[in-house]
Amino acid sequence: MKAAAAVAEILKREGVEFLIGYPVNAIIEASARADIRTIIVRQERTGLHMADAVSRVCSGQNVGVFAMQHGPGTENAFGGVAQAYGDSSPIVVLPGGYPRRLINVPPNFNAFLNFQRVTKWCEQVTMADAVPDAMRRAFTQVRNGRPRPVLVEIPADVMTEDVPQPLNYTPVPRARYAPDPRAVPELADRHGKAENPLIYAGQGVHYARAWASLKELAELLEAPVTSSLEGKSAFPEDHPLSLGAGSRAIPKAVRHFLNKADVIFGIGCSFGTTNYGVRLPRENVAYIQATLDPADLNKELPIEHALLGDAELTLRALIDEVRNRLKGQPRGRAAQIAAEIKGVRDEWLAEWKPKLTSNDTPLSPYRVIWDLMHTVDMDNTIITHDAGSPRDQLAPFWRATAPLSYIGWGKTTQLGYGLGLAMGAKLARPDKLCINVWGDAAIGFTGMDFETAVRERLPILSILFNNFSTAIELKVMEVATEKYRSTDISGNYADMAKAFGGYGERSPIPARSKPPSAAASSRHGKVAPPCSSSSPRRRSRRRTIERRLAAPQGLATFLGFSLTRTGAEQRRSARYPTSDATPFPPFRFAVISVTRQGAAQRRSAHKAHNWHRHSTEHHRRW
Ligand SMILES: Cc1ncc(C[n+]2csc(CCOP(=O)(O)OP(=O)(O)O)c2C)c(N)n1
Ligand SMILES: [Mg+2]
Numbered sequence: 001m002k003a004a005a006a007v008a009e010i011l012k013r014e015g016v017e018f019l020i021g022y023p024v025n026a027i028i029e030a031s032a033r034a035d036i037r038t039i040i041v042r043q044e045r046t047g048l049h050m051a052d053a054v055s056r057v058c059s060g061q062n063v064g065v066f067a068m069q070h071g072p073g074t075e076n077a078f079g080g081v082a083q084a085y086g087d088s089s090p091i092v093v094l095p096g097g098y099p100r101r102l103i104n105v106p107p108n109f110n111a112f113l114n115f116q117r118v119t120k121w122c123e124q125v126t127m128a129d130a131v132p133d134a135m136r137r138a139f140t141q142v143r144n145g146r147p148r149p150v151l152v153e154i155p156a157d158v159m160t161e162d163v164p165q166p167l168n169y170t171p172v173p174r175a176r177y178a179p180d181p182r183a184v185p186e187l188a189d190r191h192g193k194a195e196n197p198l199i200y201a202g203q204g205v206h207y208a209r210a211w212a213s214l215k216e217l218a219e220l221l222e223a224p225v226t227s228s229l230e231g232k233s234a235f236p237e238d239h240p241l242s243l244g245a246g247s248r249a250i251p252k253a254v255r256h257f258l259n260k261a262d263v264i265f266g267i268g269c270s271f272g273t274t275n276y277g278v279r280l281p282r283e284n285v286a287y288i289q290a291t292l293d294p295a296d297l298n299k300e301l302p303i304e305h306a307l308l309g310d311a312e313l314t315l316r317a318l319i320d321e322v323r324n325r326l327k328g329q330p331r332g333r334a335a336q337i338a339a340e341i342k343g344v345r346d347e348w349l350a351e352w353k354p355k356l357t358s359n360d361t362p363l364s365p366y367r368v369i370w371d372l373m374h375t376v377d378m379d380n381t382i383i384t385h386d387a388g389s390p391r392d393q394l395a396p397f398w399r400a401t402a403p404l405s406y407i408g409w410g411k412t413t414q415l416g417y418g419l420g421l422a423m424g425a426k427l428a429r430p431d432k433l434c435i436n437v438w439g440d441a442a443i444g445f446t447g448m449d450f451e452t453a454v455r456e457r458l459p460i461l462s463i464l465f466n467n468f469s470t471a472i473e474l475k476v477m478e479v480a481t482e483k484y485r486s487t488d489i490s491g492n493y494a495d496m497a498k499a500f501g502g503y504g505e506r507s508p509i510p511a512r513s514k515p516p517s518a519a520a521s522s523r524h525g526k527v528a529p530p531c532s533s534s535s536p537r538r539r540s541r542r543r544t545i546e547r548r549l550a551a552p553q554g555l556a557t558f559l560g561f562s563l564t565r566t567g568a569e570q571r572r573s574a575r576y577p578t579s580d581a582t583p584f585p586p587f588r589f590a591v592i593s594v595t596r597q598g599a600a601q602r603r604s605a606h607k608a609h610n611w612h613r614h615s616t617e618h619h620r621r622w
Contacts, residue, residue, distance in 0.1 A: 003128040003154060004030040006163040007094065010135045011036060011065060014171050016092075018054065018427055020047040021067040025096045026159040028067055039427070039456055041420075044068050046449040048080025049420025052089040054428040056421075057382060057404050059209050060090045060147050061174075063139075064424060067094040070156060074111045078118070079414055081149050085118040086412030087230060088203065088270075090147035092138060093119070097155035100126060111153040120148035128161035132169045140172045146293040147207055176208075179290065179307035179314050187288055187305055188321035194263035197223040200280075203230035203408075204268020204292055208311035211403040214267065215239070217315050220322050222334040224257045224341060228269055228277055229391075229408035233400035240338035244345075244399075246278025247410060249392035252348035253341050254278055261285055268311035270296040271303075276391065276410025290314045356397065363507070363561050365393045365465045369437070372463070373398060376433055381405055382425045386418035386438035389472045390465055394437050405432075416445025422460040423453050435461045440489055441470045447493065451500040453556035464493050464560045466506075497558030504558040 001009070004026035011019065012034050019031040020039045032038045041047035044066075051064025068077050074095040084091050095111040097103050103110060103124070112124035121141040125134045131154070138150040191197055199221070205214050214235055218225045224243050225235045232245035244251035258264075258281055265288045271280065280301060289297060290307040297306050307314050349356075356370040383398060384407035385391035391410065400406040407421050418436035426434040443464060453460050469487045470477075480486035497504030 001163050001165055001167060002026075002030070002159065003125075003131045003161055003163050004159040005033070006128075006131050006167055007135060007154070008034040008036060009167055010132065010139075010169050013169055014139055015062060016065050017062070019065055019067060020050050020424075022047055022069070022073055024069045025067040025073070025094070026156075027094055027096075027154075031067075039452070041452045042448040043446070044073055044077040045080040045414075045416070046420040046423070046446045046452065048077060048084060048091065048093070049417050049446075050424030050427065051091045051093075052080070052084045052087075053407065053421040053424025055090045055147070056206070056407055057425045057428050059404070060143065060207050062428065063090055063092055063142055065092040065094065068096070070096040070098050070111075071109055074114075074153075075109050078114070080420075081115060081151070082118040083409075083412055083414050083417055084149045085120075087409045088147050088411070089149070090142045091149045092142055093149055093151040095151065095153045096159065097124060097153040099157040100155050103155055111151060115151050118149065119151045120146065121150040122153075123151070124153045124155075125158055126155070128158050128163045131158075131163050132167060136169065136172060143172055143174045146295075176310040176313055177308070178317060179309040181317065183305070183307055184317045185321050187307065188318060188325055190263060190286070190288065190305065191221055191223075191265065191318075191322060192325055196257075196261050197221055197263045197265065198257055198261035199223050199225045199235075200264055200266045200269060200271075201225060201227040201231040201234040202266065202269025202291070203228065203234070204290075204311040205231055205234035206268075206404055208268060208313075209403075210268070210310075210312035210315050211235070213312055213315035213319060217319050217322065219334070220319060220326065220330070222331055222337060223265075224253075224337055226254045226257070226278070229395060229410045231269060232395065232408040233403055233406040234268075236401050237399040238401050240341065241334070243341060245395060245406075245408065247391060247395040247408070248276050249396045250278050251345065251396045253344040256344045257341070263288065266290065267315065268292070271299065271301045272296070272411060273300040274411055276413055352397070365390070365561070366397065368463065368465070368561050369394055369397055372435075376435075378402070378405065380431070381433045381435060382407060382422070382429060383435040383437065384409070384418045384421045384425075386436065386442040387413040387415045388439040388441055388470070390437045390439050390442070392472075393465075414445070415442040416447075418442065419446045419449055419453075419460075419462065422462065423449070423456075423458050426453075426458045426460050427456075433461060434458075435463060437463045437465070439471070440464060440466045440468065440491060440493070443491075443493055444489065447496065450497055450502060450556060450558065454500050454502040458556060460556050462497070462556070462558045464558070466491075466493065466560050492560075494558055494560040497556070497560075502556040502558055504560070506560045 007027050008030035011031060016036060018037045018039055019028060020041060021028045022041055022044050028038050047066050051066040054062060054064035068074060081093055097111060098108045102108055112122055116122050121138055123134050125131055134152050138152050142150045199218055201214055205211060211234060218241050224241050226243040227234050227245045229245060229247040235242055237244055243253040243257055246254055263286050267290045269291060271289055286304040287301050288305040289303045292310065294308055297303060355364050355366040358364040358367045379402040382405055385394045398406060407425065409417065418438050422434045422436035450462065468490055470489065473487050474481060477487050492506065494504035494506035
């Protein structure tokens, strides 16, 4: 058995169902031979984002695997691996390597050397019989401890060498560890004495699948719960004790309760300082941090107590201690806290209601989000934002009701990440409606991979807020905008989706006069686009989209919304795509259909090439 076939066999034994990749890498062909579905993307980054989502929505129980070629493929993959590292997503990356005699010769890109800082485990296999051990080590690392990418680089010449038979490989165990049992009673006491305890849930809760235990502890402590952006949906956001989740933009209740908390219990979280997380208070508050990785302890916030271990085991241990102390007598604060949360939330929503239900044209992004939320079946939807304003617009208002129904991210925030996440989520959870909401800058990075969604029959729903600009940068690029229109961008992406064979629609105006009733929205995994009801044409459009998304072989669907920008820029850039004054010459794009290259064609190309070489050599001799 060749090394590439051995890798495919190991993936199979590890339960890997999909290999996402980009050629050339012998593992792709070997995996197809082993009946692992191979999915070829348009660029490495999106493939890695897809693998990342597979791992996320499976809580790391199934892991996403990505393979690419040595040199350019590996170089181009860096961003996707770095994003997974930043957000702690456990993926297996299998780059090819240059043949051994060249692998350490500059300028050849050496994955082993270059990916050390964005992986938790990074190896280069230099002989075929080391493949099973290297794969065992990689899978052990990716399934245990802190989730993060692992990488095994296999040089091209090793791929074709034999691995001794029979293949000695059994799937690796997944082990959990629990906090020090002596620390737990002390912390239960600390919680009991707190006047205003607050729980802050991170994505460790998702990986430990500790959702039910988190709810149980919150109800026992009668404590309000917020989460990091990555932890969003760890706690049902329609629960009376939920405050919503933090990001750069937060629901008002999050700030209100953070300000009055005297003890904050972080479960499964790093408490990492980030631009895309809520600012945590520093004064008059004690932090208890429960996390898997000691490297995250006391990093930025001074911690009073620490528990190291799996979030589910931690919560179970705490619940037992808290229960013993309460002796069936809750403190009786839940109703008052729930009322206070509701009061702040209602007040906040009243402030935002005009935007959320605005009939303005061009559309307000908040109106789109509000309609969408009242249209889809929230428990059977997985949604993700992108970098830029769409994250700040979506995260505070989207009320995630079911675990892993929101993929939040932001420790690093690469524009264009959301598309691959929605595609990977759909791959792993075909029963869910998977949506990415992004801006027109974000699509510039990964938009071509909408074609992959169409070709691979991944009927996602992609919603684009088109404001013809990198709007979030307007404030920091005032002069560049004024002088050179440096924040302007342009495009008709619904047409692009159609050109790729998907369904695309551009919606310039809000068509709904009021959000639909809850009853109308409770269909399984389906969406009615936020353009409905009034005219027969709109009704039929809506039915078409529903049908497409519901079909098992549904088409990827794309809804573009033209949005407002602010102030003068808006007027200026509105001219840009059509203005006579545009300094750019008109663009032309020619597409010529050609045949696929048959074997004969390739042969003759080779001949021509050889002829050329011979003739050059011949020429040189003269
Ligand atoms: C790869 C990458 N480069 C740069 C950035 C910085 N950045 C964040 S948001 C943004 C512009 C976002 O524009 P758009 O997606 O159109 O959203 P808008 O704010 O206009 O709604 C930029 C340049 C980034 N997040 N990722
Ligand atoms: Mg934009």
